[in-house]
Amino acid sequence: MRQPICKWFFLLAPLAICVSLGLHQDSLGAEEDTTPGAPRLLPKDTLAYIRIDNVDDMRTDMAASSMGRMMNDPKLKPFVSEVYTTLSGLFEQFGAQIGLSLEELLAIPTGQVAAAAMPANLSERDEELVEDEADSDSPEAIRRRIERKREQQNAIAGIFILEAGKNLDNMMSLVDRLEEQMILGGYVRRTSKVKGTTIVKLLPPRQGRPEVEYFTKDDTLIFGIGHDTAAKSLEQWTGTSEEDSLADRADFTSLMSRCIGAEETRPQLTFFFDPYRFVERLVNRGGAAALVWPLVENLGVSKIRGIGGSTFQGGEVFEDIAHMHILLDPPRDGMFGVLRPETGDTTPPNWVPDDVSGYLTLNWDFEQTYENLDKLIATFQGADPMKRFVEEPVKQAVGLSIKEDILDNLTGRFVTASWMEPPVRLNSQTRLFGLELKDGLNAKGVIAKIRDKRPNDIEVETIGGVVVYGPKNERQRNLPENFRQPKPGVIILGKWIIFSDSRKLLTRVTQANADSMPRLVNVPEYDLVSSELGGKLDGETPFMVSFMRGADSIRQVYDLAKSPDTLRFMRSSAENNPFLARMLGLLETNELPDFKEFEKYFAPTGSFAYDETGGMHFGWFTLKADD
Structure with missing residues (x-):
């Protein structure tokens, strides 16, 4: 029985990102940081990366945000609670399969959460072949040759990092269920120990299917798809790796300095993307796109050195702030x-x-x-x-x-x-x-x-x-x-x-x-x-400025929800759609509060962009609502 690994991996990754938004969960406070930041655990040639700095802190910040205050407003809380109950009911069937309730699932992450894609490592057999080609070369020369070979194979691996603290057992119950399904599908389980940490490897039944491996350390799960993906992360963690990490990469640090250094506080979320090398690997794996890729390269697409961004909790003046920078080589x-x-x-x-x-x-x-x-x-x-x-x-x-x-x-x-x-x-x-x-x-x-x-x-x-x-x-x-x-x-x-x-x-x-x-x-x-825009431009003159009223789009949704036409449509479609049926019942049994109760929690948003010799910078911010 074949079980699609990617389905499970991409369930775990978005799950950890999404549960950070669980405003109904009590924040227990961030535990003492023991896990290195994700950039210290990822390889230098990482293709894409997204990281939440601390989920508990994000929950606390979101509870204090306009959205959090709105959801706890006495006039709105009954309606919000009913929505949450509806979602919990819809989750029951899936929760029975994974053995966790919605509340337990939302509570799993406590600290850092990250996901990344990177070039796949060579298998042990491929590394042996590279070493056999030049027995007289120095270890450093062999390592460089392995890196070049790794770049040429065009496969992409993935890694997922989650700090769960005292909730690690619940996270591991999900991993155990995944492991059971994979073993039923023919995978073979192997274990090894590195500096006291057990690495579990799940080896595929045939070539063409990826290896899967994971380990836990200091209440953190690191789950990798691809040969030695998690193992190399452990080497970075323990300081035994001879390879540079993403944190040592000049393009990455340059981008992050523009996005993280732009504010005084730590960012809640950061991301990095290397579009040229990511697309190049996909194209080189074959297909019609490979025929036109050389022409596209001649147009200078390799000048994109990376795209990076960050989001911050804004403090007393701003609800939130975001930055994004595109790094381009001149001319x-x-x-x-x-x-x-x-x-x-x-x-x-x-x-x-x-x-x-x-x-x-x-x-x-x-x-x-x-x-x-x-x-x-x-x-x-x-x-x-x-x-x-x-x-x-x-x-x-x-x-x-x-x-x-x-x-x-x-x-x-x-x-x-x-x-x-x-x-x-x-x-x-x-x-x-x-x-x-x-x-x-x-x-x-x-x-x-x-x-x-x-x-x-x-x-x-x-x-x-x-x-x-x-x-x-x-x-x-x-x-x-x-x-x-x-x-x-x-x-x-x-x-x-x-x-x-x-x-x-x-x-x-x-x-x-x-x-x-x-x-x-x-x-x-x-x-x-x-x-307020002037304080975010860092002395630059913008080529783009925007202004948006956030309450207007909410007003449209609100008015549509109260519209008789919308209710008629929902009644006609609810028979074959359980979610619509529950939402229809919610709207029919709970009178929506006056829109003024919603509107006071939304403040205007501004954005800007300015140009530099080495790229373009974009920024967004939302003012704090005065409720």
């Missing part, structure tokens, strides 16, 4: 030549209404991006691809020159905003896109050219004295009942050309521009986010 050419951010004004234009759900502005060298995109595509399609595939067809269809009529008239500033169009629907969210122009009259002339060329395709109407251009005789989309029917339109306001799929939103834009309704730029929440 910015090849496929990265299209990345041309610029610095510029990020203040919301006067036409952005005050009640938008989100706002984002970006400064970009569109003309240089277009030119470099032409060079990039020419690698595959021959000379002047943009001229052949874009410029000439557009010229023939509407009589426009992409460069002269469009690109030359752009300042490089882009704005997008979202708004919830009432009444509430699944597709209530509308969006607008705006490009700043050097000459608004020139843009009107361009639209006039299009209308002359295609007189039957564009209709014109006026909103608040502003001309709106839209498709003529557009058919209504075949959308479900009670869905919003999009109605696209384009307007020119001064030096801005603005597109939206909602005429109601365009109407509000014209009203804000005329100062007949409030503007986002004057909203205190935006001003607060903007003022």
Whole structure:
């Protein structure tokens, strides 16, 4: 009987990550740190890694967060408890299989939790062959040859690290059940001891299936897929390894210094990803992608040295803070030549209404991006691809020159905003896109050219004295009942050309521009986010800034949950869906509190991005709600 190992491994890894969110569990406090940080236990050439620093601390922080306070609010707690009871009931069948209740499962992790992928180690037989090839070489030369061979085999291994403290027995009961199933599937159990620690190896019944091994030390489980994956981690732990760890890797430390060193506190979560080497290994294992990979490499994809990130509990001012850094080797050419951010004004234009759900502005060298995109595509399609595939067809269809009529008239500033169009629907969210122009009259002339060329395709109407251009005789989309029917339109306001799929939103834009309704730029929440943004830029000038009201998306879910249409849909689908049936019963027997009881726990979010010679940095933060 064959049991898929990956199924069990990927059950354990997400499980440990997810249970850290178990807010109903009492935090026992972090036990004394005895396990080295995951980067000290992982190989230098790790491909991907994610780590929670301390689950108990995260539970404590989350209990004190706005979400935690909301879930413990006396007015909301009965509803939250009912939801938790529903989830516990749905978990019973799975819990019976693993021998643990939901509460026991959520309580397992107490300290560090990490998962990683890395190049698989050579088997013992392959290492012997490498050594036999050069008996006269020094041990160091043989070690380097083994590392090269390891890199060339393209297999990927995995490792999972979990500090369980006094809950280790519950964790091991899961591992024991996995081991039983694997032995039934033909695996053979072997054990060995290294410095007093027992390593359990599960050897596959045939070639092509991975070895599995694990050990426990200081109330920590290390579980590996692949030959010697856990064993080498133990060598790093005991200080007997001759190999460098991930913590010794320059790319990793450079990324983490930008993401961890950005704040004064320890990060709750960190991650690292080496996309080039990860994808390279997948491609080299075979398949059609291997045929085009050399072309992709010639475009400079190897310039990506890594992506890293971190999240923090924010303290008194911020609910949470996150950083992400992309490390790129200069110069910015090849496929990265299209990345041309610029610095510029990020203040919301006067036409952005005050009640938008989100706002984002970006400064970009569109003309240089277009030119470099032409060079990039020419690698595959021959000379002047943009001229052949874009410029000439557009010229023939509407009589426009992409460069002269469009690109030359752009300042490089882009704005997008979202708004919830009432009444509430699944597709209530509308969006607008705006490009700043050097000459608004020139843009009107361009639209006039299009209308002359295609007189039957564009209709014109006026909103608040502003001309709106839209498709003529557009058919209504075949959308479900009670869905919003999009109605696209384009307007020119001064030096801005603005597109939206909602005429109601365009109407509000014209009203804000005329100062007949409030503007986002004057909203205190935006001003607060903007003022806090300066402290997170580390002296850099951003090319992107955004603002978002978190409560708006929650409001949509809340309104939909109370909608009669939603309840009708749930009733019609609940018969064949136990989860929907339980949630329907929950909504029918428990009246949702007034939305104000939810809204007070959500504060605005801001984000930013700035460019550097060696990469790009992104940041997000949410202000602490004043409940």
